Amino acid sequence: MLKEKIGAIGHSNVSSMHKTTLEVTREDYLTPGGDCIIAVSADRSMQDFSGGFKDLLRRDDARIEITLYCAGLKEVVFAYGSRDLVLSHPTDLVVRKSSFICDRTLAIRADKAALDLDRGFVSKLSKGFRVDIELKVF
Numbered sequence: 001m002l003k004e005k006i007g008a009i010g011h012s013n014v015s016s017m018h019k020t021t022l023e024v025t026r027e028d029y030l031t032p033g034g035d036c037i038i039a040v041s042a043d044r045s046m047q048d049f050s051g052g053f054k055d056l057l058r059r060d061d062a063r064i065e066i067t068l069y070c071a072g073l074k075e076v077v078f079a080y081g082s083r084d085l086v087l088s089h090p091t092d093l094v095v096r097k098s099s100f101i102c103d104r105t106l107a108i109r110a111d112k113a114a115l116d117l118d119r120g121f122v123s124k125l126s127k128g129f130r131v132d133i134e135l136k137v138f
Contacts, residue, residue: 002053006093006133008039010070010125016114020098022077023114024133026091036094036114038068038122039131046087046106056137057081057107063138064107066095068117070131071124075117079107081137106135 011030016022018036026042046054056062062081067074079095086103093106097113125131 001136001138002050002056003137004044004049004053004135006042006044006135008042008131008133010038010128010131011040012126012128014038014122014126016117016122016125018114020113021094021096022110022112022117023092023094023104024131025093038114038117038125039133042091042093045090046093047090049087053135053137054085054087057087058083058085065136065138066107067134067136068121068131069134070121071129073118073121073124075112075121077110077112079110082108 013030013032015035021036023037024039024042028041064079066077084101089104092104094104095107095110097110099108
């Protein structure tokens, strides 16, 4: 198991309504149309992850546990890696329910998307609270 951590913040435009993806970005803004984005101003991107973490995630049998902490609340998302992951995007980290892969994809076949997050958790994000993200790959 290898671990990476990311810090980010919510935003007033967080709606968390996307049915198939969730995203964290290093960008500091969010338009109302960005319904998959759950946090902005991330302090790290996939480019900052260790080589060992990326190598482990690039296995077809890799599993990833994504734990989100915000204002005393917690959400956990489980997903999978793939040998086809690029893991190089400088700003965006996208978790997908599908198996689609591009340079923005962190993980695929997730059990949750933005819409599946608890609405109390989303409320904290939309008030701009800090979110701490822990990624564990197995």
